[in-house]
Amino acid sequence: xxxxxxxxxxxxxxxxxxxxxxxxxxxxxxxxxxxxxxxxxxxxxxxxxxxxxxxxxxxxxxxxxxxxxxxxxxxxxxxxxxxxxxxxxxxxxxxxxxxxxxxxxxxxxxxxxxxxxxxxxxxxxxxxxxxxxxxxxxxxxxxxxxxxxxxxxxxxxxxxxxxxxxxxxxxxxxxxxxxxxxxxxxxxxxxxxxxxxxxxxxxxxxxxxxxxxxxxxxxxxxxxxxxxxxxxxxxxxxxxxxxxxxxxxxxxxxxxxxxxxxxxxxxxxxxxxxxxxxxxxxxxxxxxxxxxxxxxxxxxxxxxxxxxxxxxxxxxxxxxxxxxxxxxxxxxxxxxxxxxxxxxxxxxxxx
Amino acid sequence: xxxxxxxxxxxxxxxxxxxxxxxxxxxxxxxxxxxxxxxxxxxxxxxxxxxxxxxxxxxxxxxxxxxxxxxxxxxxxxxxxxxxxxxxxxxxxxxxxxxxxxxxxxxxxxxxxxxxxxxxxxxxxxxxxxxxxxxxxxxxxxxxxxxxxxxxxxxxxxxxxxxxxxxxxxxxxxxxxxxxxxxxxxxxxxxxxxxxxxxxxxxxxxxxxxxxxxxxxxxxxxxxxxxxxxxxxxxxxxxxxxxxxxxxxxxxxxxxxxxxxxxxxxxxxxxxxxxxxxxxxxxxxxxxxxxxxxxxxxxxxxxxxxxxxxxxxxxxxxxxxxxxxxxxxxxxxxxxxxxxxxxxxxxxxxxxxxxxxxxxxxxxxxxxxxxxxxxxxxxxxx
Numbered sequence: 060x061x062x063x064x065x066x067x068x069x070x071x072x073x074x075x076x077x078x079x080x081x082x083x084x085x086x087x088x089x090x091x092x093x094x095x096x097x098x099x100x101x102x103x104x105x106x107x108x109x110x111x112x113x114x115x116x117x118x119x120x121x122x123x124x125x126x127x128x129x130x131x132x133x134x135x136x137x138x139x140x141x142x143x144x145x146x147x148x149x150x151x152x153x154x155x156x157x158x159x160x161x162x163x164x165x166x167x168x169x170x171x172x173x174x175x176x177x178x179x180x181x182x183x184x185x186x187x188x189x190x191x192x193x194x195x196x197x198x199x200x201x202x203x204x205x206x207x208x209x210x211x212x213x214x215x216x217x218x219x220x221x222x223x224x225x226x227x228x229x230x231x232x233x234x235x236x237x238x239x240x241x242x243x244x245x246x247x248x249x250x251x252x253x254x255x256x257x258x259x260x261x262x263x264x265x266x267x268x269x270x271x272x273x274x275x276x277x278x279x280x281x282x283x284x285x286x287x288x289x290x291x292x293x294x295x296x297x298x299x300x301x302x303x304x305x306x307x308x309x310x311x312x313x314x315x316x317x318x319x320x321x322x323x324x325x326x327x328x329x330x331x332x333x334x335x336x337x338x339x340x341x342x343x344x345x346x347x348x349x350x351x352x353x354x355x356x357x358x359x360x361x362x363x364x365x366x367x368x369x370x371x372x373x374x375x376x377x378x379x380x381x382x383x384x385x386x387x388x389x390x391x392x393x394x395x396x397x398x399x400x401x402x403x404x405x406x407x408x409x410x
Numbered sequence: 411x412x413x414x415x416x417x418x419x420x421x422x423x424x425x426x427x428x429x430x431x432x433x434x435x436x437x438x439x440x441x442x443x444x445x446x447x448x449x450x451x452x453x454x455x456x457x458x459x460x461x462x463x464x465x466x467x468x469x470x471x472x473x474x475x476x477x478x479x480x481x482x483x484x485x486x487x488x489x490x491x492x493x494x495x496x497x498x499x500x501x502x503x504x505x506x507x508x509x510x511x512x513x514x515x516x517x518x519x520x521x522x523x524x525x526x527x528x529x530x531x532x533x534x535x536x537x538x539x540x541x542x543x544x545x546x547x548x549x550x551x552x553x554x555x556x557x558x559x560x561x562x563x564x565x566x567x568x569x570x571x572x573x574x575x576x577x578x579x580x581x582x583x584x585x586x587x588x589x590x591x592x593x594x595x596x597x598x599x600x601x602x603x604x605x606x607x608x609x610x611x612x613x614x615x616x617x618x619x620x621x622x623x624x625x626x627x628x629x630x631x632x633x634x635x636x637x638x639x640x641x642x643x644x645x646x647x648x649x650x651x652x653x654x655x656x657x658x659x660x661x662x663x664x665x666x667x668x669x670x671x672x673x674x675x676x677x678x679x680x681x682x683x684x685x686x687x688x689x690x691x692x693x694x695x696x697x698x699x700x701x702x703x704x705x706x707x708x709x710x711x712x713x714x715x716x717x718x719x720x721x722x723x724x725x726x727x728x729x730x731x732x733x734x735x736x737x738x739x740x741x742x743x744x745x746x747x748x749x750x751x752x753x754x755x756x757x758x759x760x761x762x763x764x765x766x767x768x769x770x771x772x773x774x775x776x777x778x779x780x781x782x783x784x785x786x787x788x789x790x791x792x
Contacts, residue, residue, distance in 0.1 A: 064411055064413075064695065064698055064699040064702055065411065065702070066411065067411070070411075128411060263784075267784050267785070267786065270786065271785070271786065271787070278787075279787055281786040281787055282786065282787040282788070282789055283789065284773075284776075284777070284780075284789045286786075287776065287777070287780035287781075287784075287786050287789060288773065288776040288777075288780065290780065290784055290786070291719075291775075291776035291777075291779040291780040291783075291784065292719065292776070294716055294779060294783055294784070295696060295716035295717065295719060295720040295779075296720070298696065298699070298713075298716065299692035299695060299696055299720065300692075302411075302692070302695040302696065302698075302699060303688075303691060303692055303695060305411040305413075306411070306413050306691075306695060308411075309411060309412065309413045309414075310413075321658075321661060321662075321665075321687045321690070322658075322661075322662040322665070323487060323658075324483075324487055324655060324658045324690055324691070324694055326687075326691060327413070332691075335687070335688045335691055338684075338685075338688055339688050339692055384681055387680070387681040387684040387685060388677055388680055388681055388684070390684040390687070390688075391680035391681065391683060391684040394683070394684065394687055395665060395669075395674060395680070395683070398674075398675045398677070398680060399675055
């Protein structure tokens with residue numbers, strides 16, 4: 060036994076299954092057709108058929124009993140296809156709720172990433188436009204609210220089904236505390252990190268394919284070093300993002316408390332790793348889509364090319380949560396203790 | 411994926427930490443920075459006594475394969491010297507991979523005992539990145555060879571017992587197919603060493619070869635197969651043996667100083683420190699991945715290239731950020747009063763750019779990734 064940074068045989072099988080599934084059922088044309096809402100009910104029905112919505116729920120509740128690492132493999136496959144289904148949010152919410160309709164996916168569930176405002180509104184909830192069930196923080200309580208979704212939301216950068224939702228109106232139950240919310244949000248961070256790693260990998264593939272076929276000056280533009288080197292930086296970032304998401308997933312399954320010693324480069328704390336994974340994957344997806352779009356020249360921003368779909372989601376999906384710079388400051392609080400500067404708006408506990 | 415170290419490996423790690431703590435003194439480190447020679451004989455001997463060099467050599471099959479990564483990771487985190495040991499361990503792996511039985515018997519024990527270091531005569535004054543064009547000649551002379559030429563960046567040549575030397579043996583063959591690697595004792599007559607001092611503190615060397623006469627027994631690998639031997643060496647070197655986590659001691663030293671200086675409360679400093687911590691984690695994971703491939707008998711050339719580019723460029727970024735955050739105190743050199751982190755920030759700011767060049771420039775590594783990993787057409791060069 061040793062440190063093994065490769066997928067297990069089971070995870071390889073899950074990857075092949077889901078990469079195949081999304082490639083077949085959700086090519087980029089499906090994401091494109093789902094705009095501006097960003098949700099495809101037919102694709103969600105297919106996702107239900109293969110049993111994905113309840114995969115991460117323990118088997119005693121009728122779920123698939125998958126580990127966080129298995130789920131990261133699934134969401135990475137989703138990211139490759141930028142599939143317009145809210146599986147990341149649903150997987151996380153399902154682990155909190157474990158009710159039969161959520162396990163089966165008959166009801167779409169989501170997680171409000173930020174606490175409710177004083178008047179009881181969860182602002183711009185991911186999948187808020189289509190979710191039947193929303194879990195989130197209201198004060199210090201973790202609550203679940205069941206209510207009919209609006210079915211539409213504000214048009215946005217990522218064509219994501221965002222919408223404001225009420226934390227008070229609907230069938231409401233208190234199911235936990237802030238600690239359980241934080242845990243669920245950490246799971247969301249790591250699963251979105253894996254999603255973004257997949258998105259970045261597919262964006263790199265699009266760029267490589269384009270520069271191999273596009274001819275200028277009588278040669279493929281991919282034979283120019285200026286182009287090659289811009290793309291050659293990306294595989295390390297993508298592999299790094301994937302490895303870090305998987306390390307976070309591994310830490311999230313451990314029973315014993317993790318360590319958080321950056322002086323010795325020894326970090327096994329789940330929350331810390333989930334935050335790091337999200338930040339690194341956000342940066343990676345941003346860079347991969349930026350380089351790939353740029354090397355498409357004018358076609359990159361033309362609506363008919365797929366890379367612009369990836370570009371907008373690479374920025375929009377993580378920003379639903381928060382500014383990466385602010386998340387860095389929260390990470391710094393974990394690593395070096397809270398800032399003592401008076402009036403620092405970023406000081407820990409502000410959210 | 412499994413990121414847990416099994417108990418014997420954890421014990422191995424604790425043992426390395428203990429040996430470093432017992433043998434590498436602050437005075438040693440200061441001396442290395444004064445002389446530019448990053449080697450600590452007491453450390454090498456202590457590691458060897460505990461069998462740790464043997465356990466780390468890739469492909470030897472003595473220790474848990476991941477121990478290679480762990481040894482250099484711990485040395486680097488502790489800011490202990492790795493230049494001498496890194497090359498020695500790598501070349502031990504190469505000798506084990508391509509050497510004859512006689513070479514293994516003669517060379518390996520001297521390295522595994524921590525007594526002998528190795529230097530590499532690869533680049534030349536006029537041939538660096540285009541290494542396959544080297545012109546140092548080895549010419550047949552009866553049963554042996556006569557070598558003439560000059561090499562640059564022969565780091566540790568002034569301390570090493572062994573020399574790995576890339577020579578041209580067939581001037582008519584295509585450039586990659588006319589090269590032969592030799593492994594020679596440094597005491598072989600005709601070899602001279604001149605020091606070369608650098609901005610990044612390290613002392614390296616220029617080495618000269620005048621009618622150096624050697625027998626066939628010193629050919630490493632096949633005659634005219636030098637390029638393949640080099641490939642083995644680089645696959646072992648890049649991204650495994652040090653050079654991938656220099657950001658760890660940098661962040662530790664900067665963090666401690668920032669706390670004293672009150673800069674730790676500056677949100678700009680905090681954001682950058684957090685980003686450096688993330689890069690350090692990613693660099694460690696990429697290194698672990700590379701080491702794991704090498705451990706299973708693979709030659710992770712591409713993965714090593716990726717790791718090397720990522721880690722060295724992240725180090726440059728971190729050193730630059732921290733020097734700027736320190737303001738004028740970041741300009742002061744080792745042990746000057748008021749120097750940020752006792753001058754380590756300034757030392758890293760000079761050292762970091764070197765790491766994007768030595769062992770293969772970022773550009774050569776990007777060519778490698780673009781052509782072999784992404785499958786892009788070879789760019790305009792022979």
